[in-house]
Amino acid sequence: MIPAQDAIAKLSRALGGSDAAALAAAALVEADAMGQPRFGISMLDEWTPDASPPPLVDGSRAVAWLDCTDSFAPLAVASATLDLAQTAKQLGIGAVFLRGVRGFGRFAPFLRPLADSGLIALAGAEGPPFVAPHGGTRPVVGTNPLAFAMGRGDDSVIIDAASSSMTMADIRSARAEDKRLPAGSAVDAAGAPTNVAADVAALLPRGGQIGSLLGLVVELMAGVAAGGRGDPKGRGVFLVAIDPTVAAEETGWQDKLAALRNDWTGARGHWPRGGGLAPDATLDDDFRDRLDAYLGKMPPEAGGAQ
Amino acid sequence: MIPAQDAIAKLSRALGGSDAAALAAAALVEADAMGQPRFGISMLDEWTPDASPPPLVDGSRAVAWLDCTDSFAPLAVASATLDLAQTAKQLGIGAVFLRGVRGFGRFAPFLRPLADSGLIALAGAEGPPFVAPHGGTRPVVGTNPLAFAMGRGDDSVIIDAASSSMTMADIRSARAEDKRLPAGSAVDAAGAPTNVAADVAALLPRGGQIGSLLGLVVELMAGVAAGGRGDPKGRGVFLVAIDPTVAAEETGWQDKLAALRNDWTGARGHWPRGGGLAPDATLDDDFRDRLDAYLGKMPPEAGGAQ
Numbered sequence: 375m376i377p378a379q380d381a382i383a384k385l386s387r388a389l390g391g392s393d394a395a396a397l398a399a400a401a402l403v404e405a406d407a408m409g410q411p412r413f414g415i416s417m418l419d420e421w422t423p424d425a426s427p428p429p430l431v432d433g434s435r436a437v438a439w440l441d442c443t444d445s446f447a448p449l450a451v452a453s454a455t456l457d458l459a460q461t462a463k464q465l466g467i468g469a470v471f472l473r474g475v476r477g478f479g480r481f482a483p484f485l486r487p488l489a490d491s492g493l494i495a496l497a498g499a500e501g502p503p504f505v506a507p508h509g510g511t512r513p514v515v516g517t518n519p520l521a522f523a524m525g526r527g528d529d530s531v532i533i534d535a536a537s538s539s540m541t542m543a544d545i546r547s548a549r550a551e552d553k554r555l556p557a558g559s560a561v562d563a564a565g566a567p568t569n570v571a572a573d574v575a576a577l578l579p580r581g582g583q584i585g586s587l588l589g590l591v592v593e594l595m596a597g598v599a600a601g602g603r604g605d606p607k608g609r610g611v612f613l614v615a616i617d618p619t620v621a622a623e624e625t626g627w628q629d630k631l632a633a634l635r636n637d638w639t640g641a642r643g644h645w646p647r648g649g650g651l652a653p654d655a656t657l658d659d660d661f662r663d664r665l666d667a668y669l670g671k672m673p674p675e676a677g678g679a680q
Numbered sequence: 681m682i683p684a685q686d687a688i689a690k691l692s693r694a695l696g697g698s699d700a701a702a703l704a705a706a707a708l709v710e711a712d713a714m715g716q717p718r719f720g721i722s723m724l725d726e727w728t729p730d731a732s733p734p735p736l737v738d739g740s741r742a743v744a745w746l747d748c749t750d751s752f753a754p755l756a757v758a759s760a761t762l763d764l765a766q767t768a769k770q771l772g773i774g775a776v777f778l779r780g781v782r783g784f785g786r787f788a789p790f791l792r793p794l795a796d797s798g799l800i801a802l803a804g805a806e807g808p809p810f811v812a813p814h815g816g817t818r819p820v821v822g823t824n825p826l827a828f829a830m831g832r833g834d835d836s837v838i839i840d841a842a843s844s845s846m847t848m849a850d851i852r853s854a855r856a857e858d859k860r861l862p863a864g865s866a867v868d869a870a871g872a873p874t875n876v877a878a879d880v881a882a883l884l885p886r887g888g889q890i891g892s893l894l895g896l897v898v899e900l901m902a903g904v905a906a907g908g909r910g911d912p913k914g915r916g917v918f919l920v921a922i923d924p925t926v927a928a929e930e931t932g933w934q935d936k937l938a939a940l941r942n943d944w945t946g947a948r949g950h951w952p953r954g955g956g957l958a959p960d961a962t963l964d965d966d967f968r969d970r971l972d973a974y975l976g977k978m979p980p981e982a983g984g985a986q
Contacts, residue, residue, distance in 0.1 A: 436742055436771050436772045436773045437772040437773045437922060439930060441930070466741060466742045467774070467775050467920075469772075471931070496897075503943075506947055507944055507947055507948065509948060509949065509950065511948055512946070512947035512948075514940075514943045514947045515944075522900065524900055524904070531900065533896065535889075535890055535893045535894070537890065580890045581886065581887020581889070581891055582887050583841075583886075584841055584886045585887055585890045586949070588826075588890065590944070590949075591802075591826070591828045593940060594800075594828065594837065597936065598933050598936045598937045598940060599800055599922070599924050601927070601931025603936045603939070603940060604939070614773075614920065616905070617743070618905050621907070625779070625906065625907030626907060627905055630903065630904045630907065630909045630910065631900070631904045633910070634820075634899060634900070634904060637809075638813055638816075638821075641812055641816040641820045642813065642817055642871075643812070643814065643816040643892070644813070644815065646893070
């Protein structure tokens with residue numbers, strides 16, 4: 375057993391000890407603690423000792439484009455997020471477009487600090503073409519999640535919604551376990567619906583046309599505007615942050631957020647919080663051993679974040 | 681018969697002759713020309729001679745909040761859109777949050793000038809609570825469309841996606857025509873699925889959970905951040921514009937947009953353009969008579985836009 379906070383502290387030091395390193399470490403450990411090891415410290419498979427420090431946002435401009443090809447992706451996303459928070463606090467709004475981003479895990483832990491500091495965050499990521507357009511037959515866009523975060527404490531809301539019905543990892547699992555796929559989740563090479571994992575040529579969008587349009591919006595922002603599309607190794611990511619503080623008195627947004635949560639949960643809606651990590655969370659010995667194996671390859675003087 | 685351009689010119693003059701008046705007039709006439717009179721000049725039912733001029737965006741700040749309660753809504757949205765374009769061109773990004781907005785029609789014609797001028801636009805609107813959360817039983821949010829626009833000419837894309845399965849206008853039509861509703865589109869007062877228009881207590885989100893999350897994002901931006909939620913007469917609206925020009929060389933976004941359109945349509949996906957108006961479009965005599973009736977009530981010196 376290892377306390378999650380100890381794991382975060384160790385990994386943060388190995389990643390250079392910066393604020394971005396602490397955020398990246400917390401994000402990866404949180405995923406393992408939530409039982410989603412696919413988005414956890416397994417991201418360290420992509421870490422290399424010669425990774426560049428994450429590129430920095432020029433805080434004097436409200437919009438930045440950064441090439442993250444040579445950086446460790448969780449650190450690059452954490453750094454961009456923290457820089458963006460500064461920009462939004464200074465200018466009222468900011469956006470960062472990243473390209474060349476490898477696997478960085480879940481959006482929720484990266485956006486949570488923005489919401490905690492009173493900002494509104496909107497983000498999305500594109501990836502390799504696995505998903506067909508609605509009514510279409512061939513994969514064109516990624517599983518393209520859209521994420522949103524706002525509010526503190528009880529009223530906080532963190533949304534992280536994939537725009538596809540399944541992920542390629544789900545398909546690999548189904549294939550390994552010889553399970554049938556749910557109806558309407560994929561098509562074969564001829565464009566016909568299939569529930570056989572081995573025959574999948576394209577995933578289908580989640581919820582039909584609405585998921586397809588959402589995936590297209592994310593592709594246009596993260597793939598086209600950010601310039602991520604077509605890179606076989608890296609993804610495009612966009613992050614937008616807005617500071618609603620200046621108008622808080624006229625909008626009453628904090629009271630309206632609390633009221634919306636009450637209405638939503640009162641009508642039996644699920645109010646998404648994006649998971650999280652209990653202060654006293656612990657992880658098992660298998661996790662500890664895996665972490666130690668990664669840390670053993672990361673010399674104290676390296677880390678990619680000076 | 682009346683040429684659409686003549687109708688736009690007449691209505692634009694009656695609305696004050698400003699650039700915003702021309703855009704608002706074009707937006708309403710376009711909807712009628714597209715066979716969507718619900719979003720067309722019938723919006724003029726809300727016009728009053730004592731309407732305030734649309735509130736103006738302070739271009740020195742990247743984010744603005746405007747109360748549009750006393751303005752004619754299509755003019756207020758047109759004015760905010762044009763002001764936002766200036767802000768985004770100057771600062772790289774801008775956002776406008778509107779509250780107290782009555783019916784303004786479709787998003788597409790308002791966002792098209794932003795895309796035409798090389799900007800990326802993202803927008804959404806909330807409204808009276810007609811739609812239940814996914815798995816929920818009571819209406820909490822509006823039909824909450826999300827809209828997006830980018831690109832010029834052949835590659836332009838304009839998305840305008842409602843997050844509900846139907847609109848209340850669809851329900852009224854079904855009731856008037858005594859038609860059954862599609863399965864999965866609504867629930868009755870007990871929270872049970874219904875296909876009887878007269879029994880509808882809440883609409884359901886489009887595509888299940890994904891449409892519900894999208895509707896929640898729009899509600900959080902347009903209802904909470906903009907402060908629109910809970911106003912029985914007006915809606916909340918948000919508009920964000922980003923200028924991708926500065927990074928065009930490093931992202932290659934224009935080529936990537938063209939390639940994405942090719943991939944998307946090549947895979948039989950529908951590439952949405954948000955409708956539009958042919959230069960030589962004409963409208964029928966019924967439209968002309970309706971327009972003349974509205975114009976007859978609008979003295980040349982009024983219009984709500986000096």
